[in-house]
Amino acid sequence: MPRTSSTRAPGGAVTLQQVATAAGVSLATASRVLHGSGGRRVAEALAERVTAAASELRYVAHAPAQSLARSRSTVVGVLVHDIADPYFAAIAAGAMDVAREYDLMVLVANTFRDPGLERDYLARLRAQRARAVLLAGSAFVGEPFAEEVAAFAESGGRVAAIGAHGTGIDTVEPDQYGGGRLIAEHLVGLGHREIGVITGPAGLATVAQRLAGFTSVVAGPRLVHADFTREGGRAATHELLGRHPELTAVFALNDLMAAGALAALRELGRPVPEQVSVAGFDDLPVATDLTPALTTVRLQLADIGARAMRLLLDDEPGGRLVPAPAELVVRDSTGQASTLH
Amino acid sequence: MPRTSSTRAPGGAVTLQQVATAAGVSLATASRVLHGSGGRRVAEALAERVTAAASELRYVAHAPAQSLARSRSTVVGVLVHDIADPYFAAIAAGAMDVAREYDLMVLVANTFRDPGLERDYLARLRAQRARAVLLAGSAFVGEPFAEEVAAFAESGGRVAAIGAHGTGIDTVEPDQYGGGRLIAEHLVGLGHREIGVITGPAGLATVAQRLAGFTSVVAGPRLVHADFTREGGRAATHELLGRHPELTAVFALNDLMAAGALAALRELGRPVPEQVSVAGFDDLPVATDLTPALTTVRLQLADIGARAMRLLLDDEPGGRLVPAPAELVVRDSTGQASTLH
Incomplete structure (x- = not known):
């Protein structure tokens, strides 16, 4: 294995090519090992040679990306599932505020929860030499995304994500699991035993995490799937209460669906929280204006977007994980379990 | 003035260069005359020569743009003031749905109501050879924007706007003025004479038009400026009612501010609509979930975004004006004027 001190770039930073x-x-193999990109597996002996060379040369992941970045465009991409959903609108706005401080332009792309479209946008932003990309939509469970991310990083751009998207990417990780736990503990503490859950689109990591947190406290809740909208929540609540009139509490996995749940319970003549408690998730601005005001989990969405954008732009080595806490906000839509049942 | 039939392109469409x-x-002068772009004025004699040549050659505005467009990227830009504002999020989502039908990518840019940033984005999307741009944010009163728009069109891209942005651009024009009138007539019909208005950021055409419609019926209302947010509306209502306790109705120029107005009136212990009526504008989804449910003006925002995107992509000659109606939606937040005063 040839190795000389002259492989060290005169300017200081060791490049991935030098490690390879x-x-x-090959460069692709070195990237696969060091950037944790997916695709074909690398034989263990080969992987060990790469990590040994990287260590010997004191290679810092993303350093080449950083040096290349200086020659890139002033565009930063933000990929969201659905910009009409206030959850993503708030995250995007927080990210945009920071980008503006850095005098960068932000281009937001809507992926409609289509993994193929998400990869397309990433490839296109790479072709445009976008300086950085923020993956702000929840990952899809089991979705192989790492290859596209690695290609973007290798081309000199930075990538960060909100929620886990793969190894080696700067990530802000909202505590979706902990938030689900907080709601479960709150409802159980109020004496609720018969609880229905309105979940979001199957396959989204966010949905799986919130639900896992909840079911870590309350096993086997009644479940109905809905899309992440007010109308979805309204229809799901009618379905849930129609099938299980004994429920004393409904946990909607986001606030939009919780707003729909409150509307449905009004239509059913079931007073909240006297007969049925309702809880949401996100603490969107609308939560305080609902009647009754909504008990929910607060994620600091604009702050999450802002922190993720800072990770993209601060020129520090990548691979960081920044947790973003979830906080229970108790308002008027939850109360003691009804003893009528 | 030289003119021969050979200036006609063999393929059919006459180009702007041929007219020039x-x-x-010069090409720039021809564009200024035929695309209505701003900047320097064109002497009347010169302008007449251009229009005569265009008529002689049967020049169709935007035909060269259309032929060039075929070689452009599959990116469409949408410029909004603030994507965190559900008004713009709904418009952008409607536009994105249509773009997806055409298999185009949409990049949304936030201009933070900064005319300079808006022009920057437009220039940058031109440099990237974006196929089309939708100016979805309200224009600024008196803002000279036409030159950038003309440059984009001359480079072969299409431009459309929501709300008037200048001559020669395809435009979807929501009836902001008519909506303001509808609210004024509704409140006057309920006997209100002392009406306060919470207006949005000064200088925005949307604000000016809504207010002009209102004051065409109700002269000299009490005015407070606020930014277009819930908190802005809340603070403005406290200010308005503090200075003018005799008011029996408050018209907030958008629903977010109306939500804040309802919160402020709750804090002040002034029941709605028994003591004070409240009306908004936009009919955001939140309007039905407010307590009391909000009387407002419905703009079909997603449909407006969708129609504007169709104008951009349908390959018809430009310069069209599509009106989008405003509709009064009476709910529970407005009632007969209190006779206590």
């Missing part, structure tokens, strides 16, 4: 040369492997 | 050549003027 030192290890006697 | 026939009229003996």
Whole structure:
């Protein structure tokens, strides 16, 4: 395995190409090992040669990306599932505020929860030499996304994500699991035993995490799937209460669906919280204006978007994980379990 | 003035360059006359030569843009003031739905109501050879924007706007003025004479038009400026009622501010609508979930975004004006004027 001190760039930072040369492997293989990108597996012996060379040369992941970044465009991409959903609108706005401080332009793309479209946008932003991309939509469970991310990073751009999207990416991780737990503990503490859950689109990591947190406290709740909208929540509540009139509480996995749940319970003549308690998730601005005001989990969405954008732009080495806490906000839509049942 | 039939392109469509050549003027001058772009004025004699040549050659505005467009990228830009404002999020989502039908990518840019930033984005989307741009944010009163728009169109891209932005652009024009009138007539019909208005950011055409419609019926209302947010509306209502306790109705120029007005009136212990009526504008989804449910003006925001995107993509000649009606939606937040005063 050829290795000389002259593989060290005069300017200081060691490049991925230098590591690949030192290890006697292709650039793609070195990237697969060091950036944790997906696709074909790398044989263990080969992987060890790469990590040994990287360590020998004191290679810092993303350093080449950083040096390249200086010659890139002033555009930063933000990929969201649905910009009409206030959850994503708030995250995007927080990210945009920070980008503006750095005098960068933000281009937001809507992926309609379509993993294929998400990859397309990422490839296109790479072709446009976008300086950085923020993956702000929840990942899809089991979705192989790492290859596109690695290609973007190798081309010199930075990538960060909100919620886990793969190894090696700067990530702000909202505590979706902990938030689900908080609601479950709150409802159980109020004496609720018969609880229905209105979940969001199957396959989204956010949905799986919120639900896992909840079911870690309350096993086997009644479940209905809905899309993440007010109308989805309204229809699901009618379905849930129609099938299970004994429920004393409904947990909607986001505030929009909780607003629909409150509307449905009004239509059913079931007073909240006297007969049925309702809880949401996100603490959107609308939560305080609902009647009754909504008990929910607060995520600091604009702050999450802002922190993720800072990770993209601060020129520090990547791979960081920044947790964003979830906080229970108790308002008027939850109360003691009704003893009528 | 040289003019021969050979200036006609063999393929059919007459180009702007051919008109300019026939009229003996520069391309920029021809564009200024025929695309209505701003900047320097064109002497009347020169302008007449250009229009005569265009008529002689049967020049169709935007035809060269259309032929060029075929070689452009599959990116469409949408410029909004603030994507965190559900008004713009709904418009953008409607536009995105249509773009997806055409298999185009949409990049949304936030201009923070900064005319300079708006022009920057437009120039940048031109440099990236974006296929089309939708100016979805309200224009600024008196803002000279036409030159950037003309440059984009001349480079082969299409431009459309929501609300008037200048001559020669395809425009969807929501009836902001008519909506303001509808609210004024509704409140006057309920016997209100002392009406306060919470207006949005000064200088925005949307604000000016809504207010003009209102004051065409109710002269000299009490005015307070606020930004277009719930908190802005809340603070403005406290200010308004503090200075003018005799008011029996408050018209907030958008629903977010109306939500804040309802919160402020709750804090002040002034029942709605028994003591004070409240009306908003936009009919955001939140309007039905407020307590009391909000009387407002409905604009079909997603439909407006969708129609504007169709104008951009349908390959018809530009310069069209599509009105989008405003509709009064009476709910529970307005009632007969209190006779206590």
